[in-house]
Amino acid sequence: MTHSLHRRGTDEYLENDFTLLVTAASGINHIGSKEGMIKILEAVWEIGPTNIGSNERGTILSGVTVEQIREGFTKVPRVRCNFATKEKAFAAIKKIKELDTGMSVTLSGPTKETFKMCKEYGIKPHSINLSLDVWGKKDKLPSEEVLELVTMCGHGLVGRPLIEQTMEKVKRGELSPQQATVNIGHLCICGIYNTERAEKLFEKYAPNK
Amino acid sequence: MLIDKEKCSGCGRCLPYCPYYAISMVDDVAVIDQVLCVECGNCIRHRFAKSGEKAIYSASSDSVILKKHYKKVNRCPNNAIYEPLDEIDGTPREVRRFFSNPATSHKLTGVPGRGTEEVKTNDVTGRICRGEIGIAIEMGRPCLGTNFVEVEKVTIALAKLGVEYEHDNPLTHLMEDPIKGTFKEEYKQERVISAIVECRTKLENMETILEAIKEVANELDTVFSLDLICCFDEDGTIPVLSGLEKLGMTPRANAKVNLGMGRPLVISREA
Numbered sequence: 001m002t003h004s005l006h007r008r009g010t011d012e013y014l015e016n017d018f019t020l021l022v023t024a025a026s027g028i029n030h031i032g033s034k035e036g037m038i039k040i041l042e043a044v045w046e047i048g049p050t051n052i053g054s055n056e057r058g059t060i061l062s063g064v065t066v067e068q069i070r071e072g073f074t075k076v077p078r079v080r081c082n083f084a085t086k087e088k089a090f091a092a093i094k095k096i097k098e099l100d101t102g103m104s105v106t107l108s109g110p111t112k113e114t115f116k117m118c119k120e121y122g123i124k125p126h127s128i129n130l131s132l133d134v135w136g137k138k139d140k141l142p143s144e145e146v147l148e149l150v151t152m153c154g155h156g157l158v159g160r161p162l163i164e165q166t167m168e169k170v171k172r173g174e175l176s177p178q179q180a181t182v183n184i185g186h187l188c189i190c191g192i193y194n195t196e197r198a199e200k201l202f203e204k205y206a207p208n209k
Numbered sequence: 210m211l212i213d214k215e216k217c218s219g220c221g222r223c224l225p226y227c228p229y230y231a232i233s234m235v236d237d238v239a240v241i242d243q244v245l246c247v248e249c250g251n252c253i254r255h256r257f258a259k260s261g262e263k264a265i266y267s268a269s270s271d272s273v274i275l276k277k278h279y280k281k282v283n284r285c286p287n288n289a290i291y292e293p294l295d296e297i298d299g300t301p302r303e304v305r306r307f308f309s310n311p312a313t314s315h316k317l318t319g320v321p322g323r324g325t326e327e328v329k330t331n332d333v334t335g336r337i338c339r340g341e342i343g344i345a346i347e348m349g350r351p352c353l354g355t356n357f358v359e360v361e362k363v364t365i366a367l368a369k370l371g372v373e374y375e376h377d378n379p380l381t382h383l384m385e386d387p388i389k390g391t392f393k394e395e396y397k398q399e400r401v402i403s404a405i406v407e408c409r410t411k412l413e414n415m416e417t418i419l420e421a422i423k424e425v426a427n428e429l430d431t432v433f434s435l436d437l438i439c440c441f442d443e444d445g446t447i448p449v450l451s452g453l454e455k456l457g458m459t460p461r462a463n464a465k466v467n468l469g470m471g472r473p474l475v476i477s478r479e480a
Contacts, residue, residue, distance in 0.1 A: 003351075004465055005436065005461075005463060005465040006347075006351070006434045006436075006461075007463060011462065014462065014463050017463075019465075021329055021465075023326060023330050024330075025333045025334050025471065028330075028334060028473075029333055029471065029473070055312050056312070093468065096470065097470065100470075102470070102471060103470065103471060104326075104329060104330040104332050104471035105467070105468045105470045106328060106329050106465050106466060106467045106468065107465070107466050107468060108463065108464070108466075109463055110462055110463050111462065111463065111464045111466065114464075114466050118466075123469065123470075124441075124445070125445075125466050125467065125468050125469055126331065126332040126440060126467045126468065126471075126474070126476060127331045127332065127337060127438060127439060127466075127467045127469075128328070128441065128447060128464055128466050129328040129345075129436050129437070129438045129464060129465040129466075129467075130436065130437045130439075130447075130449070130453075130460040130461075130464050131434070131435070131460060131461040131463065131464060132419075132435040132437055132453075132458050132460060132461075133435060133458075133461060134350075134351065134432050134433070134434050134435075135426035135429075135432065135433055135435055136426045136429040136431055136432035136433050137430055137432055138432055140352075140353055140432070141351065141352055141353070141432065142352060150352055151351050154311075155311040155402065156249075156309075156349075156350055156351065156352075156354075156403060157228065157249060157251050157311070157402075158228075159225075159226075159227065159228025159229070159251070159352070160228065161224070161225040161226075161227065161228065161230055162225040162228075187226070187251060187254075189312060190311060
């Protein structure tokens with residue numbers, strides 16, 4: 001899931017889009033990690049992510065509860081979620097730091113804000129995955145508006161056909177921006193699709209706008 | 210994925226759920242083009258939150274999280290779509306599933322998804338240490354997908370520069386010759402949502418490799434998203450930035466940062 005760093009969009013939208021991934025490393029520290037990961041899951045849930053889920057169970061947007069996500073933890077557990085404000089994302093990091101479980105934590109989002117947070121919390125970041133953009137046959141790609149919605153799914157499951165059809169339904173007033181968000185967002189099965197951002201993007205197409 | 214013609218009602222509901230337009234109507238029933246289908250499972254996945262007028266959103270939250278009144282329904286009302294696992298298992302086609310359906314774990318690595326954990330666990334795996342860079346080329350993303358003929362164009366180009374392909378990436382296990390970057394013939398026409406070419410090299414090789422990647426990009430019939438991983442220096446600087454500037458490659462404003470909270474921490478490679 002390298003794609004959480006390749007989210008497209010304007011600064012206005014990207015500045016409210018933070019993906020949090022907490023991961024046990026298979027073969028290194030995964031044994032006995034479940035208890036700590038449960039604490040992290042419960043802590044981030046309380047803070048209020050816009051989406052949360054797991055590959056094994058699905059997401060809250062597809063009707064899965066946080067209890068089911070917890071019960072579905074494998075022997076190499078992971079927490080995947082998205083926050084639609086930097087305040088919530090940074091509150092989650094602060095809490096995870098306090099829990100000190102030894103799990104790996106990555107945050108995808110605007111680096112400027114992430115670095116500020118690291119300084120404030122006394123966090124020394126280890127490594128960074130930079131996006132050097134898209135290359136190759138770019139003339140085959142859909143419009144930037146479609147790409148903004150496509151690239152919020154880390155695994156490419158929220159596809160162009162459904163997004164284009166959903167956009168048309170919003171334009172015709174057949175779906176509200178909220179309904180459109182659920183219509184496409186539940187296809188992301190790991191839980192990092194930013195539903196609040198999607199809703200704002202769909203609002204641009206609503207007939208009363 | 211296949212559709213049972215006898216069960217298909219011809220409603221067409223499944224068509225937009227395929228990210229690659231593999232489902233179409235033929236003689237009033239839906240059929241799946243087996244060349245285009247990447248076995249991602251989107252058309253058959255039964256998790257479905259009803260988005261009609263009955264969808265209720267959490268009133269107390271600023272998000273659109275559904276409260277309770279979702280309804281699980283099958284995407285196909287007659288259960289006509291099915292995954293012929295017995296027919297796929299053990300055949301070259303099964304790689305479509307491993308590289309496209311994140312709910313599956315690759316048999317060889319046990320890691321779900323298409324690559325390794327890349328930067329996600331780098332603080333404890335030490336996959337990329339100081340003085341090194343990791344490059345990840347996600348072939349087919351966004352939107353277009355890829356086959357392994359396209360992937361091979363990239364892996365051959367980079368192999369000529371002597372890169373070392375990541376052992377724990379499932380892609381490496383499909384190679385005929387990792388030194389030359391060639392794939393086994395039986396996999397070449399298989400289509401997937403994406404495949405991530407991952408390699409590690411010394412920091413001083415960065416410019417040569419990125420130039421080669423820019424060049425091979427012109428030969429492709431698909432797209433790729435390009436990642437560059439490195440460790441922060443002791444003083445917190447990012448050592449690749451000046452080299453990238455020389456190449457005219459500006460990193461985008463959003464990135465994935467490993468916060469260094471994992472234990473045991475690894476940042477230098479032992480001699």
